[in-house]
Amino acid sequence: MKHTIVALMQDHPGVLHRVVSLFRRRGYNIDSLTVGRSELPGVSRMTIVTEGSDVDQVTRQLFRLIEVLKVVDVTESATVEREIALVKVNAPGSVRAELVACCAVFGARTADLGPSTMVIEITGEPSEVDRCLDVLRPFGIKEMMRTGRIAMIRGSLAHEAAPELRADEKPPLLALAG
Amino acid sequence: MSEERTGAQIICEALVRQGVELIFGIPGGAIMPFYHALPEYPQLRHVLCRHEQGAGHAAEGYARATGRVGVCVATSGPGATNLVTPIADAWMDSTPLVAITGQVTSAALGKDAFQETDITGITVPITKHNYLVTKVEDLPRVFKEAFHIAATGRPGPVLIDITKDAQQARSVPDWDVSLQLPGYRPRYHGDREQIREAIELLKGATKPLLMVGNGLIWSGAHAELRELAERTGIPVITTLHGKGAFPEDHPLSLGMPGMHGWVHVNRAIQECDVLLSIGARFDDRVTGKVSSFAPHAEVIHVDIDPAELGKNVAAQVAIVGDARSVLAALLEEMPPRDCTEWLAHIRAMQQQHQGKQRYLKRPDTPALMPHDVYQGLNAAFHARGRCRVVTDVGQHQMWAAQLIDWISPRSHITSGGSGTMGFAVPAALGAALACPDQTIWVICGDGGFQMTSQELATIKQEGITNIRIAVINNGYLGMVRQWQELFENRRYSGTPLTGPDFAMLAQAYGFKGMVVTATGQVEDAIREAWDHEGVVLIDFRVEREANVFPIVPQGQSISDMLTGVSEPAHATPGAPPPGGRA
Ligand SMILES: Cc1ncc(C[n+]2csc(CCOP(=O)(O)OP(=O)(O)O)c2C)c(N)n1
């Protein structure tokens, strides 16, 4: 089963390596991974899509990383999910009108037009991107790049980057030799 | 007001501020600025080891003996990679360690400069956290954070890799800098509601068990554990790293579970209806085949690391928290109860399988059996007290765990999770410096001893006198040989082993060396060694093919133990593998 995990982490060099290392260790393939800024300065937000038998365990190990502030598996939650694809398709003059019409159905945009090709930008639910690509394929896809999905829980429930600090959690001193 | 200092001086001062007294290491190009500054800080005693692996294990031994953070230092490249084994060892055994490595200058990073190794990259999966410091201004914060991370929550190793230019640059250190660790918030206090659930389960159980591990020792919860056990009468199991958390001469102590645990302990686990595990992680050496582990038990799992809960064994009640805090909260509301019947039942099983005695009973052979050595050591430990025992990895380690009565916390120091041969001698060196008024006994195999015996020179150079070494010399990589005997039709591939004359080797390093070849010599030899003024090595030439029993074959249920007692195959080389099962 595919899982979508959202993680917030300090924007430090090497943090991506630490995160990816946990998945690699378990032999889990990462379907897609997107990282970017969040609403807080210095905090990155990552959406990871992966498949594995025990993703829960990896999620908890992710949380154990010192630089990771929050981890949520949003697979079962109601989310807004988006992905962008850029697609370069063969577009000789004869098919351009048809291409543009197809794009309109998916709300895709023409990002660039060359003498014989067109770059189309598709934004939407990952499944919508899939369907649009299916339609474009017969025209001849020369190049394609997808961003991987980003996800956010719907409604007012937020996993904001600011961690809730617990005042009562002061570390006890380590036990000395008895 | 602080004045300007070099990065190297800042490192030294940071160590002093953390209360560090001992540093184990070896210098080299990339760490030379640090070594240049070191003599200005006489509070820091540097111990020059003979191999960085030794320095790492020595720092571990210091940490395990004292409960404080161990510190080791190495140069870049090979110095740093030599630290990888002890760092991994500390990671697996949750030992607080700060490893400091020099790195090539920041301008040369990533360009294959002389002795450049990406040690932060290498150690990502085996450190709790690591740092690459290229700016001198970051040093005070990084050192504060590193010691905090290593010592709090679930302890573990932290590596600080510092470029040479950061050690040489100057800055006015800001010692009031605050920790910038918003993502690191270990939870110490267990959830009240869950603790109540645990109490209900313990009250309602007819066959409850307590199982404690390393976490209990690190949180210093032995008094609370004892109180809980005595108030409720619930018997206590101690894992390899839980040894010493509960006195094994206590009527409620059962002993060790798992692969080389006692039959009655594993039987009790298989029968129990509630298992409260504290600071133990259900390692596969404890659980055997995990699907058939404790089939009737509702498991209450207390651990400070949330990632341990539910990892190997599903828990009905999973409590994140520090062992001591959770136990204290549990004690507030736990009423007394009685487990006499259940305990009597377990003792009857012990009687049936004769527990420790059965395996102590030596077969009728003139050979010196390892068991004779352990009996002598155990008697001496009881009589003399004030000692720590550091074991290596192999048969001798399991015999030590089984045949010695472990009484006090931090008296048993070994490499568990990683099973690192070569651990014992350098770890004992760290423990000996940490506890100068105690005797540190090393129990090691002839194989593991030869992996790090060079640290005898360090012991000599440091003027250490309180180490005694017992080499259980069987001429084999014994534990592997035992598996070959029992499971691979005695194909002793790659396991017969020669060594130097260990006693003469000890003499070459300036120590007393002794050889024991017969049972009758054991007691006197131990006494003579203990009373000697300096370090002594005793080469115990034991029966070559003695085995550790009982044993659960790897991957099998702990219900299926080979006891080896139906015939003394281990006493008669050439005999078929023992058929006794329990
Ligand atoms: C560094 C390392 N290499 C290999 C092993 C695998 N191993 C486990 S026990 C053992 C045999 C140890 O032999 P020895 O030190 O003589 O102890 P004995 O079992 O004979 O008591 C070996 C090779 C290990 N644990 N660690």
Ligand SMILES: [Mg+2]
């Ligand atoms: Mg051996």
